[in-house]
Amino acid sequence: MTANRDLPIGVFDSGVGGLxxxxxxxxxxxxxxxxxxxxxxxxxxxxKSAAAVSHYALQAAHALVRMGIKALVVADNTSSAHALEALRAEFPGLPVTGVVEPGAAAAALASAQGRIVVIATDSTVQAGTYPRAIHNSRPGARVISKACPLFVSMVEEGMTDGPIAEQLARHYLDPLFANADDGQKGDCLLLGCTHFPALADLLRRVVGPETAMVDSATTTARAVEDLLEHRGLATGRAPERARVRYLATDAPDRFARVARIFVPWTIATDEVEVVDLA
Structure with missing residues (x-):
């Protein structure tokens, strides 16, 4: 598959967190x-089950490929955990980047003592993809994965700080940081869900300033930049000609409203196109 350098990059997520x-x-x-x-x-x-996630991810990727893209970014951690290899097999000529591998490599480098805590959804934790990816970069690392499912709902309700948010964060994390024995305390926190960067200030307060924190979004962007340069796919256009297109499979009004939590610019409801993946 050959690609026009000025084609867009396709990005998909289960919802708005991938913003x-x-x-x-x-x-x-x-x-x-x-x-x-x-x-x-x-x-x-x-x-969802691994089979369902893989099926949904393939449908989303096919929709984006039909629109014409030069690279695919799987912004959803669960899809990156369960469907990345299926996507690469389905589109062998298309560069496909997930969020797990860049985040894991960055955490392996950022951790001083190799004691890494990964927080993610239940499905991502059950997949075990983050520990495997971290151990590929740092075989001796001690990795603890912690499912924090309520964080997603909390973020989408706009509860990114305050007493209730902090109480929940301490419920999840204090046993691994503040209340852990010195030799067992995590020294690096990897945010293994795209919603979790919205909680960065709160999480920093909970785990302390001495703990390294890795956001897979920023590390993924660096990985995509490197991939485009390596493949000769970086655009030659001027930045002012770049465009962003938003698609959703339902509720464009909610997409636009919740998007304000994740990005500093406004997305109007009429900017969000509704598409059917079935």
Whole structure:
């Protein structure tokens, strides 16, 4: 498969959380056009079976490929955990980047003592993809994966700080940080869900300033930049010609409203196109 350098990059997620990846891509690659697809009709993926996630991911990817893209970014951690190899097999000529591998490699480097805590959805934790990817970069690392399913709902309700949010964060994390024995305390926190960067300030307060924190969105954007340069796919257009297109499978009004939590610009409801993946 050959690609026009000025085609957009396709980005998909189960909903709006992947907009954190879109934001990182826009900051890192301002000249690149982007198409973002949120499968809002079927979110969350984090509670679905691996087979269902893979099926949904393939449908989303086919929709984006039909629109014409030069690279695919899987912004959903659960899809990256369960469907990345299936996507690469389905589209052998298309560069496909997930969020797990870049985030895991960055955490392996950032951890001083090799004690890494990964927080994610239930499905991502059960897949075990983050520990495997971290151990590929740092075989001796001690990795603890912690499912934090309520964080997703909390973020989408706009509860990114305050007493209730902090109490829940401490419920999940204090046993691994503040209340852990010194030799067992995590020294690096990897945010293994695209919703979780919205909680970064809160999580920093909970785990302490001495703990390294890795956001897979920013590391994924760097990986995409490197991939485009390596493949000769970086655009030659001026940044002002770059465009962003938003697609959702349901509820464009909610997409536009919740998007304000994840990106600093406004997305109007009429900017969100509704698509059917079935």
């Amino acid at each position: 954190t990846v879109l934001k990182a891509l826009r900051e890192r690659l301002p000249a690149e056009s982007l198409i973002y697809l949120g499968d809002t009709a079927r979110l969350p993926y984090g509670t």
